[in-house]
Amino acid sequence: MKVLIIGGSMAGLFAALLLRQRGIEVVVFERAATELSGRGAGIATHTQILDVIESLELDTRDLGVGIRLRRVFGSDGRLIAETERRQLMTSWDRLFTLLRAALPAACYRRGHEFVHAEQNKGAVTAQFADGSRASGDLLIGADGLRSGVRTSLIEQQPLLYAGYVAWRALAAEQAFPRELHDDLFDALGFSLPPGEQMLGYPVAGPGNDLRPGHRRYNIVWYRPADKPTLARLLTDARGHRHDISIPPPLIPEVTIAEMRGARAILAPQFQAVLDVCDRPFLQPIYDFEVARMHAGRVALIGDAAFVVRPHVGAGVAKAAQDAAALAQAVATTDSIEAALEAFEAARQPIGRRMVGRGRDLGAAMQAQLSTEHEHAMAARYREPAAVLADTATLDFL
Ligand SMILES: Cc1cc2nc3c(=O)[nH]c(=O)nc-3n(C[C@H](O)[C@H](O)[C@H](O)COP(=O)(O)OP(=O)(O)OC[C@H]3O[C@@H](n4cnc5c(N)ncnc54)[C@H](O)[C@@H]3O)c2cc1C
Incomplete structure (x- = not known):
């Protein structure tokens, strides 16, 4: 069997490695011509990620920074809630490097942008923007939230804008005064101004440097933005309005200054991090669910x-577990159709539950609330104890 995988990020790499482990031939086609890189931003780990990495017999040492606590700070800087919960915080770059290095170069083709595929009873043939084609027995769309595989072969549904954006940035550990370091560096920390949320946690420094003093602190500030505000935030200095997201270098200084200007609503600890962080970048928050995972x-x-x-911290864990379920089904089921049915039956309910949990956790940040359930969830997740208990955990699965 030969499997074509479109997209060479987390889901694509996990799928390639897990299928190869079962003796199946794979080729990954990645649109980007140069090696991907993740701006060093953080990813919370769960056993669901670590189990898959271990099943691939990859080295899980030095994967990230371990934290011990979860903490909420009030607007006056007082600690208003705390729980003990150990978690390993890694980064996109660290995971990508680990997975990418485990896949032979011949199985990973950069600069291949999928445009379309044709399938019949015996094979599927993908066509790429440079005019090249490739055929296989199965094609996996691991091409992310704007998936062309999904829209051209399975279904066309718009991404749903959640009504708020995330500002993200990294600050060097060295820039933290002692007291600030004591408050934040061993914890997933939160500030919860009305209708907003700032969170932060430590991650590795440049080059996966895990030595104390050389690490970084990753912050994410969720802020409501109705659609006209979003349109303004996605407009660059030349007046060009970007669709879905704006490349970080094109975010106008005035937009960043406006965000920084609102910092007084945050706990003083997070104001201090904002003062020493690198140039922040913006990610509008979307969610999405398919009706079918295969065709x-x-x-x-x-x-x-x-x-x-x-808020669920689920993107990479879901990618890893989807890939594991698909590899298992393909390797143990005679027909592709039956394998894909089994894969969908295993993973669709979980994808739906995760999307639902993300909506619940995010309701308190939405510019608008429509249903009774949204109002109830917004009230629930304004409470520090509920935020500490349910953010970045997959306990509900
Ligand atoms: C470069 C990069 C950096 C990221 N950094 C972070 C981070 O720091 N923190 C965080 O929490 N999340 C980050 N994410 C998102 C996170 O990794 C994903 O949400 C999650 O892991 C799910 O991964 P995925 O492989 O399904 O999708 P994605 O990670 O979005 O990967 C999709 C891949 O498909 C490729 N692709 C898209 N269209 C085509 C096409 N037509 N033909 C061929 N290839 C195509 C894309 O270039 C991309 O490599 C990042 C994603 C990327 C791509």
């Missing part, structure tokens, strides 16, 4: 199938 010889995994708001 014929085509299957969707990772963000191509379900996009979960980041």
Whole structure:
């Protein structure tokens, strides 16, 4: 069997490695011509990620920074809630480097932008923007939230804008005064101004440097933005309005200054981090769920199938588990159709539950609330104890 995988990020790499482990031939086609890189931003880990990495017999040492606590700070800087919960915080770059290095170069083709595929009873043939084609028995769409595999072969549904954006940035550990370091560096920390949320946690420094004093602190500030505000935030200095997201270098200084200007609502600890962080970048929050995860010889995994708001911290864990379920089904089922049915039956309910949990956790930040359930969830997740208990955990699964 030969499997074509479109997208060479988390889901694509997990799928490639897990299928190869079962003796199946794979080729990954990645649109980007140069090696991907993740701006060093953080990813919370769960056993669901670590189990898959271990099953691939990859080295899980030095994967990230371990934290011990979860803390909420009030607007006056007082500690208003605290729980003990150990978690390993890694980064996109660290995971990507680990997975990418484990896949032979011949199985990973950069600069291949998928445009379309045709399938019949015996094979599926993908066509790329440079005019090249490739055929296989199965095609996996691991091409992320704007998946062309999904829209051209399975279904066309718009991404749903959640009504708020995330500002993200990194600050060097060295810039933290002693007291600030004591408050924040061993914890997933929160500030919860009305209708907003700032969170932060430590991650590795440049080059996966885990030495104390050389690490970084990752912050995410969720802020409501109705659609006209979003349009303004996605407009660059030349007046060009970007669709879905704006490349970080094009975010106008005035937009960043406006965000910094609102910092007084945050706990003083997070104001201090904002003062020393690198140039922040902006990510509008979307979510999405497919009605079907497969059609014929085509299957969707990772963000191509379900996009979960980041509060669940689920993107990479979901990608890894989707890939594991698909590899298992393909390797143990005689027909591709039956394998894809089994894969969907295993993963679709989980994707839906994750999307639902992300919506619940994010309701308190939405510019508008419509249903009774949204109002109830917004009230629930204004409470520090509920935020500490349910953010970045997959306990509900
Ligand atoms: C470069 C990059 C950096 C990221 N950094 C972070 C981070 O720091 N923190 C965080 O929490 N999340 C980050 N994410 C998102 C997170 O990794 C994903 O949400 C999650 O892991 C799901 O992964 P995925 O592989 O399903 O989708 P994605 O990670 O979105 O990957 C989709 C891949 O498909 C490729 N692709 C898209 N269209 C085509 C096409 N037509 N043909 C061929 N290839 C195509 C894309 O270039 C991309 O490599 C990042 C994603 C990327 C791509």
